[in-house]
Amino acid sequence: MLWTLLIKDLRRARHNPWPYLLNLALPLCITALIGLVFGPSSKGGGLDRINLAVVDEDDSVLSSLLRGAMNQGDFKKHLEPRFLERKEAFKQINDNKISAVLIIPKGFTRSYLAGDGPVAFELIKNPAQSFYPAILEELLQVAVAGLNAAARNLRSDLPEWKEIFEKEGRPDMKRIAGLMVRVGDRFEQAGHYLFPPLVGYETTTRKKAKAEGPALNVFAFLLPGMAAMFLLFLADHAIRDLYREVGARTLDRFRTLHDRLLPFVISKVVLAMAVVVLGSIVMFGGGVLIFGIRWEKPLAMAAVILAFGLFAAGFMAFIAALARNERRANAVNGVIVMCLSFVGGSFFPARQLPPLFRDHLSPLTPNYWFIEALRALQSGGSDTPWTWAALKLLVLGLALVIAASWLFQRALAKGIRA
């Protein structure tokens, strides 16, 4: 009989698939939306290159060196310098085509090398942008700190540099070579202070993440929480078919053929479980495609999802039996799911909730069992063994299904209608 009931519902879904498709599309849309906002950075795409206009009014050897540096190495990777006249640079900043204008003022090199007073760059930030101009300002501060350090440490050599740069014609390479040797000697003397640096960083790439343990992905941490809430909503929608059966009197017709309601409720629960599993595939599969999450232990994860599916379907059937009609369900179901999701840690990790929730309420909620089990599987930790969580979800789900069936049967026998 259960098979007959299920086939009937599958046929109905085939003839009218839109309600199910729309409900499955909802988590997909939300996952995709979050992916669009945050996705690229999670894959290391980071920021785009920053457009910067450089107005070189000094036009000296030193300013040429600065300009050249901007087209090399990490600068080139992150900056898109455009060397423009002041007027054109201002035009572009007005048109919001660049994030800032860096002006190297006339006489900058001479003043810097002479050390006869403070020298200044001019940075004009685009007020229509927030992050990029701020980043450029920080970079310029680093460059200024570097130039300051050079000026203070090489003060005795600067006049000679000035002389070389200001001399007409080709620079005297022998003098430059001699100066370079002296600068090199100074660095060598200070070498044991400078190298290795006290604080530094290096970039490494893990070639075989699996061999070294699961990779940390913030979305793999957040997605189970979000999924728990959406899966409850999906189960709610699927189980509401019970009301439609009551309203269409097909449930009454069933009851004229069979005394016990349990098979009918079980068929709806199985249908809701199927919808929850499909929704999970959409969300967790979407996590792989959009956020690049690599789910650990997929079989154990599937078992936890199935157990949560039974709980979600049983829970919503129980609420449906208590609410007794769809109008009441509309009023309470959303609130109940949101509360359960909040306490269970869907919105914020349960560890960040106030002590009353974190220590006493959250650990009692099925959402918490589901979320923590998936996170434990992902992180390789064993704070919440997934088998125990799955077992608790299964037992609670079964108990709720039986209770829902009993409540429905009792209400219908009293003549209560949807």
Place this chain on the structure above:
Amino acid sequence: MFLLQVTRLCKTFGEVRAASDVCFEVRAGEIYGLLGPNGAGKTTTISMISGLLRPDAGKVAVDGADFWSDPARAQKIMGVVPQEVALYEELSGRENLEFWGRLAGLTALEARGRANEVLDALSLADRARDAVKNYSGGMKRRINIGCALMHRPKLLLLDEPTVGIDPQARANILEFVRKLGAEGAAILYTTHYLEEAETLCSRIGIIDHGKLLAEGTLPELQKRLGGDQLFVLEGNLQQANPDDWPGFRERFRIIQKLDHQLVVSSQNSRHPSECLRDLLELPVRVENVTLKRPSLNDVFLQLTGRELRE
């Protein structure tokens, strides 16, 4: 042999007594009509018989056995046609029939074969593959009946199966039900249409406010009015008081008195011409007197003081 015996059924919803000491029986091959206005207790009675509602008191026996002692056995014997069209609109007529047939215990093969028979009998074979939502009201009603016939029930409960459909579709359904009765099924048919009860049912029970007021064949019910003829007097009867007319109460029974109309039957089996003469001699200005055969409406009127159509 009685296929259905209903004994002193009672059901109360809060302050409302929906059924009160309802008793009747239905034999094999008999169409028993339960006639009453909306809210009379027809659906409550049929719900208690079919197991949808537990009676507060009383007994339902199906094929000689108490329903609640073995509901599964009783449910195998009976087919129930609910008042509303209880079908899956997204599915085709055939899919609906086969589904309800499977639930009634048929195998897939049996259900397919039986669905063909039912579709032919209901003249719906050419629309069998169409979704029910595309059917007309009459076609939906026919499939609604067909779903209850899939397991060939010996007892058929039809709860107002012709509500809201056109006369042609109604005539088709009545003809079909008549045929089922002729084939030997015991049928309980609830309706608030007088014509249906008069033309279809071999016995009729009149129910109002949860009470079965009278039952019997149509002639038996008509006889309750004192004969097979009623006299309808028309005129200005606003000031008329029949109690002031000497000997009137001894000779006539008042069925209905309105400002412009008085319906009476003879208290004894006198000749109509004699009754007419008495009526024309009444001390009121009568503009018209007609004779008519008593209808179920008149019976209902006499039993409740109001018309069934009100």
